Amino acid sequence: MRTILRFFFVRFLLVLAELIFACTVLIRGAFAEMVHGRVHFPEGQDGSNVAVTLRSRKGLSVVSTRTDTKGWYRFENMTPGEYLLEANDVSSTFGASVLILLRPDENITRNIELKVRGMPTEIQVTASGIPQILSEVSKAADVLDGNEIRRRAEHTILEAIRNIPGVRVKQSGGPGSLASIETRGLRHYDTSLLIDGLRLRDAAGTQGSATSFYENLVVLDTERIEFVRGSGSSMYGSHAMGGVINLTSRTGGGPTHGEVSFEGGGLGSSRSLARVGGGLGSLDQFMYSAGISRINVTKGVDGFDPYRNTSGHGSIGYKFSPSVSLSGRIWVADASVALNESPMFDQSILENHPLSGPVPAIGLAADQLENFSHERPFEARDATFIQGFNDPDSYRLSSFLAGALVFQHELNPFSSYRVSYHGVDTKRSFRDGPGGRSLFDPEFGNDSLFNGHVDTVTARTNNQFKDHMFSVGYEYEREQYFNLNVDENPDPILQFESSAFSEQSSHAVFVQDQIRLIDGQLQVGLSGRFQQFSLDRPVFSGNSNPYVDVDSVSVPAASTADGAISYWFRSSNTKLRAHVGNSYRSPSSFERFGASFFGGWASFWGDPSLKPDRSIATDAGIDQWLLGSRLRLSGTYFYTSLQEVIVFDFGIIDPLNDPFMRFGGYRNTGGGMARGAELSASLALSESFRLATSYTYTDSVSHSSTVSGVDFFQRLGVSDHMFSLTTTQRFGKYFDVTFDLFVASDYPLVFFGANRRLMFDGPFKADLVAAYRFPIGESRELRLFSKVENLFNKKYFENGFESPGIWAIGGLSFSF
Known part of the structure; x- marks a missing residue:
C-alpha cells in the first residue's frame, strides 16, 4: 500500500512541476494590471507605514505591502477580477476596506481614507472559504x-x-x-x-x-x-x-x-x-x-x-x-x-463530603499538600479533594x-x-x-x-x-x-x-x-x-x-x-x-x-x-x-x-x-x-x-x-x-x-x-x-x-x- 502511495505522490510532484513550467512559459507577462493609491488619516495626514492587503475574491491571491513615507502603496502585475482592498495602521485603530473590480489592461487608482472602526479588521475568509466583508458573512x-x-x-x-x-x-x-x-x-x-x-x-x-x-x-x-x-x-x-x-x-x-x-x-x-x-x-x-x-x-x-x-x-x-x-x-x-x-482523594478527605448532593470543591491547603505529596502526615481540614x-x-x-x-x-x-x-x-x-x-x-x-x-x-x-x-x-x-x-x-x-x-x-x-x-x-x-x-x-x-x-x-x-x-x-x-x-x-x-x-x-x-x-x-x-x-x-x-x-x-x-x-x-x-x-x-x-x-x-x-x-x-x-x-x-x-x-x-x-x-x-x-x-x-x-x-x-x-x-x-x- 505504501509503495503505491509513494508512486502516486511522486507522480503528483512531477505533474505539478510540469504545470508550473507550462504556466510560466505561456502566461508570463500576460497581465500588467496595477492597483495603486494614497492612504491618509481623517485629518489628511499621510498614512505612512500602513499595512495594505489585496485579496482576490476567488480566494487564492493574497498580496501585502506597506505604504511609503508619503502614504503611497502600489500593486503591479495583478490578474483581472474582484478584489477586497484593506488598509490598517500599526495599532489597528484606523482601517478601511473596499471592493474593487480590476478589468483587463486597466490600472486603478484608489485612495483610501482611514477611519476609526469598532472591529480591528472588516474582512473574514474562513466562513465561506473566500474573502468577505463582515457585513456579508x-x-x-x-x-x-x-x-x-x-x-x-x-x-x-x-x-x-x-x-x-x-x-x-x-x-x-x-x-x-x-x-x-x-x-x-x-x-x-x-x-x-x-x-x-x-x-x-x-x-x-x-x-x-x-x-x-x-x-x-x-x-x-x-x-x-x-x-x-x-x-x-x-x-x-x-x-x-x-x-x-x-x-x-x-x-x-x-x-x-x-x-x-x-x-x-x-x-x-x-x-x-x-x-x-x-x-x-x-x-x-x-x-x-x-x-x-x-x-x-x-x-x-x-x-x-x-x-x-x-x-x-x-x-x-x-x-x-x-x-x-x-x-x-x-x-x-x-x-x-x-x-x-x-x-x-484520601479517606480523611472523603469524610468531609456531605451525604448527598453536590460537593463544593475545596482544595487541600498549600502546606498540607506539601506534606501529602512527600507522604508525611497531613490534616484534611475542610478540603474535599486533593488538587x-x-x-x-x-x-x-x-x-x-x-x-x-x-x-x-x-x-x-x-x-x-x-x-x-x-x-x-x-x-x-x-x-x-x-x-x-x-x-x-x-x-x-x-x-x-x-x-x-x-x-x-x-x-x-x-x-x-x-x-x-x-x-x-x-x-x-x-x-x-x-x-x-x-x-x-x-x-x-x-x-x-x-x-x-x-x-x-x-x-x-x-x-x-x-x-x-x-x-x-x-x-x-x-x-x-x-x-x-x-x-x-x-x-x-x-x-x-x-x-x-x-x-x-x-x-x-x-x-x-x-x-x-x-x-x-x-x-x-x-x-x-x-x-x-x-x-x-x-x-x-x-x-x-x-x-x-x-x-x-x-x-x-x-x-x-x-x-x-x-x-x-x-x-x-x-x-x-x-x-x-x-x-x-x-x-x-x-x-x-x-x-x-x-x-x-x-x-x-x-x-x-x-x-x-x-x-x-x-x-x-x-x-x-x-x-x-x-x-x-x-x-x-x-x-x-x-x-x-x-x-x-x-x-x-x-x-x-x-x-x-x-x-x-x-x-x-x-x-x-x-x-x-x-x-x-x-x-x-x-x-x-x-x-x-x-x-x-x-x-x-x-x-x-x-x-x-x-x-x-x-x-x-x-x-x-x-x-x-x-x-x-x-x-x-x-x-x-x-x-x-x-x-x-x-x-x-x-x-x-x-x-x-x-x-x-x-x-x-x-x-x-
Missing part, C-alpha cells in the same frame, strides 16, 4: 488581528482566543500544561484547527484532534486568527462540529520589516522572539516571512513545573507570473514540561512539524484552481517513574511514545458564474499511528516492550456555491462533503492481534450538507443571518485499533467498524453597526444536537459476542445537545479608546447520566455563564493600557476515587498591560511593556489543577 465569526494580540501581550493562541463569545479555554495548571478549547458547550475535540485553511491534528491523539498541542501553539508569525462557530465539516472535514479556528500566517511582501523582543518575570519565565518579512524583486516576485521564539519557565505554579518551548514559523511565496504562484509554509515546535499527579501536585519524575516531551506546499493558478478573471499538500508530523513521549504518590505510578521507570503522521493532498477549483462562486474539490488523506511502550525493570528477563502501528486513509469530495444577490445584500452559501475511509491491518508487537480480519470490516462513510444565509439592510446597517448544517468527526486510529499495555498484558479497546460522530447544528443571529461603524452589536442563538457519538465504556460490551473479544472499549451511542445564546459588543469610542465585551449562556446535557448511579445529565466541565471584557485606553500618542477580564460560572466535575459531583468555582481572571512606544524615524520604534496576569490574585482550579496566582512580566521590543 452568514455565520457567527470573529477575527483577531496580530496588532490586537500584540497589544494584549499574549504568548499563546489559547490566551488570544479566550475572550471570544461561546469559547471556553482551559489549561490544567501553568504555562505548558495540558489545555483544551470547548466551543458552545461541546467536547474539546469538536473544534477543528486550521493553519492557512489546512487541518492540523494529531493522528496519535485519542480522538485524533489537535488538543495534544494547543499549549505549544505560540503567537509567532501569525497575522490573524479567525474563529467561525457552528458546523463546518462540509468545508473543512472532520472535527468541525462546534467551530473552526483558522490561524493565518504572515505572507511577507513590501519593504523588509520585523521585530526583536525579549521579556521575563514571574514563574521564572522568559521569552525571546525574532521575526522578519519582506519581498524581493521589483514587484515582490518573491515574498517571505519567518520568526523564531524561545520560552523558558523554570518554576511554574508550585515552583517545580519547568516548561520549555522552541518554535519556528515561516512562509515563502514565488510568483512565476501574475497568475501562477507557488508558496510554502512551515510551523515547528519542540517542548518539554514537568507533569503533576492527577487530582485524587494536582508535583510528581518528581514525570514529564512530557512533545514536538510537531506542519508543512504545506500550495500551487495556485488563476486561469482567467472567473476561474482558478489550487493544489496543496499538507504534512503534519507529531511526537509525544510520556516519561514516568516510581517517585510520585499515585495508585498508578509504575514500579520502575517507563516511557510511552505516541507518534502520528498525516498527509493531505487537496485540489480545488473556484469558478464564478455571474452571481455564483462555485467550488468543487477533492481531498486525499492518509494518517499513521505508532505507539511504543518500554519499561526499565532491572531484571532483563522481565523487561517488557510493546508497540502498535496502524494506518488509515480516506477520499473526500466537496462542493460549495456562494451566491451574491441584490448587489451583495443577500448572501447564500450551500456546501456538502462526502468522505470514504479505508483501513490497513494494524501491527502489534509483543501481543496477539484481534484485528487480523479488518479487511472484511465494513467502514461507514461520512456525509454532510450545510446552508447559510444573510441579508444586509444598508439603510440601517443591520444584518440578519442564519446557518444550519450537519457535521462529523471521523474515528481516530486509537478508537479503531487502540490498546493499553501494562505489565506485559494488553487490553484492546478499538473497534474498526465505528461510525463517525454526527451532529446537526443551527444558529440565527443579528449584527448591528452604529455610530458610523464604530459600534458593532451582535446576538446569536445556537442549538446543536449530537445525534451519535463515540464513547469509552465498560460493562456494555460482551466479550463473548464482540468480534474482537473486548470486555470494554469504544462504541457508538446517543450523544446529547447544547444550546444557548451569545451576545457581544465592540466599540471604538475614539481613536484612543476601544472596548469589546461578550456574554455567553450555555445549556449542555448528555443523553445518559454523567455521574454514575444518579440522574444527572449536565455535561461535566461546562459553565452555564461566561463573560469577557477587553478595553484599551491610549494616553497621548504613545502610551496605552489594556485591561482584559474573563469570568465563568461554576461547573461540575467527577474524579476517579469518588463517584461524587464536585462543584468548582469558575475562573475569574483579569490581566493588565501597559506599554509605551518610542518612535525612531518613520518605520521603527522601541516599545517597553509590562503585563500583570491574574491581577486580582483570584484562586481557581481548572480540571482539578491550581492555576497561577498573580504574576507579572516586563519586556521590550524593537520593530522596524
Whole structure:
C-alpha cells in the first residue's frame, strides 16, 4: 500500500512541476494590471507605514505591502477580477476596506481614507472559504488581528482566543500544561484547527484532534486568527462540529520589516522572539516571512513545573507570473514540561463530603499538600479533594512539524484552481517513574511514545458564474499511528516492550456555491462533503492481534450538507443571518485499533467498524453597526444536537459476542445537545479608546447520566455563564493600557476515587498591560511593556489543577 502511495505522490510532484513550467512559459507577462493609491488619516495626514492587503475574491491571491513615507502603496502585475482592498495602521485603530473590480489592461487608482472602526479588521475568509466583508458573512465569526494580540501581550493562541463569545479555554495548571478549547458547550475535540485553511491534528491523539498541542501553539508569525462557530465539516472535514479556528500566517511582501523582543518575570519565565518579512524583486516576485521564539519557565505554579518551548514559523511565496504562484509554509515546535499527579482523594478527605448532593470543591491547603505529596502526615481540614501536585519524575516531551506546499493558478478573471499538500508530523513521549504518590505510578521507570503522521493532498477549483462562486474539490488523506511502550525493570528477563502501528486513509469530495444577490445584500452559501475511509491491518508487537480480519470490516462513510444565509439592510446597517448544517468527526486510529499495555498484558479497546460522530447544528443571529461603524452589536442563538457519538465504556460490551473479544472499549451511542445564546459588543469610542465585551449562556446535557448511579445529565466541565471584557485606553500618542477580564460560572466535575459531583468555582481572571512606544524615524520604534496576569490574585482550579496566582512580566521590543 505504501509503495503505491509513494508512486502516486511522486507522480503528483512531477505533474505539478510540469504545470508550473507550462504556466510560466505561456502566461508570463500576460497581465500588467496595477492597483495603486494614497492612504491618509481623517485629518489628511499621510498614512505612512500602513499595512495594505489585496485579496482576490476567488480566494487564492493574497498580496501585502506597506505604504511609503508619503502614504503611497502600489500593486503591479495583478490578474483581472474582484478584489477586497484593506488598509490598517500599526495599532489597528484606523482601517478601511473596499471592493474593487480590476478589468483587463486597466490600472486603478484608489485612495483610501482611514477611519476609526469598532472591529480591528472588516474582512473574514474562513466562513465561506473566500474573502468577505463582515457585513456579508452568514455565520457567527470573529477575527483577531496580530496588532490586537500584540497589544494584549499574549504568548499563546489559547490566551488570544479566550475572550471570544461561546469559547471556553482551559489549561490544567501553568504555562505548558495540558489545555483544551470547548466551543458552545461541546467536547474539546469538536473544534477543528486550521493553519492557512489546512487541518492540523494529531493522528496519535485519542480522538485524533489537535488538543495534544494547543499549549505549544505560540503567537509567532501569525497575522490573524479567525474563529467561525457552528458546523463546518462540509468545508473543512472532520472535527468541525462546534467551530473552526483558522490561524493565518504572515505572507511577507513590501519593504523588509520585523521585530526583536525579549521579556521575563514571574514563574521564572522568559521569552525571546525574532521575526522578519519582506519581498524581493521589483514587484515582490518573491515574498517571505519567518520568526523564531524561545520560552523558558523554570518554576511554574508550585515552583517545580519547568516548561520549555522552541518554535519556528515561516512562509515563502514565488510568483512565476501574475497568475501562477507557488508558496510554502512551515510551523515547528519542540517542548518539554514537568507533569503533576492527577487530582485524587484520601479517606480523611472523603469524610468531609456531605451525604448527598453536590460537593463544593475545596482544595487541600498549600502546606498540607506539601506534606501529602512527600507522604508525611497531613490534616484534611475542610478540603474535599486533593488538587494536582508535583510528581518528581514525570514529564512530557512533545514536538510537531506542519508543512504545506500550495500551487495556485488563476486561469482567467472567473476561474482558478489550487493544489496543496499538507504534512503534519507529531511526537509525544510520556516519561514516568516510581517517585510520585499515585495508585498508578509504575514500579520502575517507563516511557510511552505516541507518534502520528498525516498527509493531505487537496485540489480545488473556484469558478464564478455571474452571481455564483462555485467550488468543487477533492481531498486525499492518509494518517499513521505508532505507539511504543518500554519499561526499565532491572531484571532483563522481565523487561517488557510493546508497540502498535496502524494506518488509515480516506477520499473526500466537496462542493460549495456562494451566491451574491441584490448587489451583495443577500448572501447564500450551500456546501456538502462526502468522505470514504479505508483501513490497513494494524501491527502489534509483543501481543496477539484481534484485528487480523479488518479487511472484511465494513467502514461507514461520512456525509454532510450545510446552508447559510444573510441579508444586509444598508439603510440601517443591520444584518440578519442564519446557518444550519450537519457535521462529523471521523474515528481516530486509537478508537479503531487502540490498546493499553501494562505489565506485559494488553487490553484492546478499538473497534474498526465505528461510525463517525454526527451532529446537526443551527444558529440565527443579528449584527448591528452604529455610530458610523464604530459600534458593532451582535446576538446569536445556537442549538446543536449530537445525534451519535463515540464513547469509552465498560460493562456494555460482551466479550463473548464482540468480534474482537473486548470486555470494554469504544462504541457508538446517543450523544446529547447544547444550546444557548451569545451576545457581544465592540466599540471604538475614539481613536484612543476601544472596548469589546461578550456574554455567553450555555445549556449542555448528555443523553445518559454523567455521574454514575444518579440522574444527572449536565455535561461535566461546562459553565452555564461566561463573560469577557477587553478595553484599551491610549494616553497621548504613545502610551496605552489594556485591561482584559474573563469570568465563568461554576461547573461540575467527577474524579476517579469518588463517584461524587464536585462543584468548582469558575475562573475569574483579569490581566493588565501597559506599554509605551518610542518612535525612531518613520518605520521603527522601541516599545517597553509590562503585563500583570491574574491581577486580582483570584484562586481557581481548572480540571482539578491550581492555576497561577498573580504574576507579572516586563519586556521590550524593537520593530522596524
